[in-house]
Amino acid sequence: xxxxxxxxxxxxxxxxxxxxxxxxxxxxxxxxxxxxxxxxxxxxxxxxxxxxxxxxxxxxxxxxxxxxxxxxxxxxxxxxxxxxxxxxxxxxxxxxxxxxxxxxxxxxxxxxxxxxxxxxxxxxxxxxxxxxxxxxxxxxxxxxxxxxxxxxxxxxxxxxxxxxxxxxxxxxxxxxxxxxxxxxxxxxxxxxxxxxxxxxxxxxxxxxxxxxxxxxxxxxxxxxxxxxxxxxxxxxxxxxxxxxxxxxxxxxxxxxxxxxxxxxxxxxxxxxxxxxxxxxxxxxxxxxxxxxxxxxxxxxxxxxxxxxxxxxxxxxxxxxxxxxxxxxxxxxxxxxxxxxxxxxxxxxxxxxxxxxxxxxxxxxxxxxxxxxxxxxxxxxxxxxxxxxxxxxxxxxxxxxxxxxxxxxxxxxxxxxxxxxxxxxxxxxxxxxxxxxxxxxxxxxxxxxxxxxxxxxxxxxxxxxxxxxxxxx
Numbered sequence: 001x002x003x004x005x006x007x008x009x010x011x012x013x014x015x016x017x018x019x020x021x022x023x024x025x026x027x028x029x030x031x032x033x034x035x036x037x038x039x040x041x042x043x044x045x046x047x048x049x050x051x052x053x054x055x056x057x058x059x060x061x062x063x064x065x066x067x068x069x070x071x072x073x074x075x076x077x078x079x080x081x082x083x084x085x086x087x088x089x090x091x092x093x094x095x096x097x098x099x100x101x102x103x104x105x106x107x108x109x110x111x112x113x114x115x116x117x118x119x120x121x122x123x124x125x126x127x128x129x130x131x132x133x134x135x136x137x138x139x140x141x142x143x144x145x146x147x148x149x150x151x152x153x154x155x156x157x158x159x160x161x162x163x164x165x166x167x168x169x170x171x172x173x174x175x176x177x178x179x180x181x182x183x184x185x186x187x188x189x190x191x192x193x194x195x196x197x198x199x200x201x202x203x204x205x206x207x208x209x210x211x212x213x214x215x216x217x218x219x220x221x222x223x224x225x226x227x228x229x230x231x232x233x234x235x236x237x238x239x240x241x242x243x244x245x246x247x248x249x250x251x252x253x254x255x256x257x258x259x260x261x262x263x264x265x266x267x268x269x270x271x272x273x274x275x276x277x278x279x280x281x282x283x284x285x286x287x288x289x290x291x292x293x294x295x296x297x298x299x300x301x302x303x304x305x306x307x308x309x310x311x312x313x314x315x316x317x318x319x320x321x322x323x324x325x326x327x328x329x330x331x332x333x334x335x336x337x338x339x340x341x342x343x344x345x346x347x348x349x350x351x352x353x354x355x356x357x358x359x360x361x362x363x364x365x366x367x368x369x370x371x372x373x374x375x376x377x378x379x380x381x382x383x384x385x386x387x388x389x390x391x392x393x394x395x396x397x398x399x400x401x402x403x404x405x406x407x408x409x410x411x412x413x414x415x416x417x418x419x420x421x422x423x424x425x426x427x428x429x430x431x432x433x434x435x436x437x438x439x440x441x442x443x444x445x446x447x448x449x450x451x452x453x454x455x456x457x458x459x460x461x462x463x464x465x466x467x468x469x470x471x472x
Contacts, residue, residue, distance in 0.1 A: 005404040011415025012465040013073035015350050017119035019049045020424040024056030028094040031085030033121035046430025047444040053424045067109040070465035075371050075417045077119035087123030088141035100323040103156050113157045119164040127177045133193035143203040154212035161220045162201045168222035188272040195274040202287035218289035225352040226300040229334045234304035238323045238331035240300045255454040257285030295372035299352035350398040357406040367412045373421035376433040385440045387455035397472045
């Protein structure tokens with residue numbers, strides 16, 4: 001593979017998020033978040049966010065390992081509740097200082113900071129005060145928080161992401177703090193929250209362009225590539241609908257400032273159209289993203305079901321369950337028999353990454369960057385003190401090759417930042433499911449010595465970066 005398949009300024013990175021890596025959940029003035037609240041409920045079954053990977057106390061050591069790895073960027077998130085503990089009250093200067101130190105240390109080590117403002121961790125006080133994103137006040141609180149971050153860090157941080165995976169987050173009741181028993185009420189609430197997040201996204205883009213000189217900002221979306229189960233036209237349509245309803249409606253709102261027709265028809269048919277003020281139209285329309293960040297792990301497969309032959313109208317609407325509603329009927333998630341799967345059930349498909357990169361670039365014509373892509377597995381620390389994760393190397397090699405082919409296809413790809421820089425807290429499997437290049441020597445209920453141990457994949461990726469992708 002020739003190294004000219006990636007541009008010379010290609011950003012080779014690795015990713016994380018605040019609640020999954022930092023720990024120090026209530027130290028130095030930080031407030032509780034929705035992510036904390038949800039993780040504490042699972043504390044008996046798995047690790048929670050109180051300590052996580054303890055980056056809060058190991059950040060200098062960890063950034064030194066990032067430098068040794070050769071990273072040219074590090075994609076991480078800022079915890080809103082570390083900056084403003086109650087979400088919209090007093091600013092916590094200790095939080096500002098913490099992230100300022102991180103940013104300075106990264107830059108001193110030649111690593112570009114790539115910052116996400118919101119990664120699943122809404123300050124819990126905003127849930128108690130407003131029911132979170134249901135209330136428009138949460139939009140204004142987020143705009144204020146974003147402006148504080150741009151003012152504090154924008155002299156050094158040029159790359160920003162607004163929300164991580166809004167299109168996925170909105171379908172997960174736990175992450176949105178949706179506790180409605182009635183499906184229609186839950187989905188009406190979900191639609192309003194989703195719209196408010198889109199509006200907050202637009203406010204943040206405007207603020208970034210106002211405050212950060214040469215700042216670049218965009219969304220990080222959970223990409224969706226769905227194959228039809230058969231070549232029946234109805235199955236092909238079901239696959240398209242799955243992609244449109246899970247991902248593209250959100251991208252189209254970010255790009256054009258309005259929901260596409262198919263999505264508005266769905267909202268009207270279900271009688272869940274959110275409150276959208278006339279004054280919002282201009283801010284939504286003028287908030288242009290500078291790039292799209294793509295989070296990619298797997299592809300999906302769908303078949304078509306007639307509405308009248310299956311479930312009552314609207315059942316399981318707008319949720320990532322087995323059966324999803326659209327205005328023409330239903331589509332069901334299916335297993336793709338042509339793909340292997342991980343031990344956790346995600347189907348492995350490098351070609352799907354090439355497909356989504358081409359699809360998004362051809363449609364939206366803005367640069368792309370991959371900010372999540374990785375393999376979760378049960379890594380084993382062997383008697384020789386090493387982690388031999390050849391399965392992760394194989395996964396990443398094939399996906400980086402897919403990136404190179406997408407570049408040859410004409411896609412403007414800025415960089416590749418897989419998940420994750422080190423082992424961190426998995427939302428559903430704790431430390432049983434590991435993604436990192438660096439092993440963190442702890443288990444869910446045994447902290448051990450928290451030692452950092454580079455895996456075989458660390459040294460492999462180090463060479464990939466050194467050769468700019470020439471050697472895979």
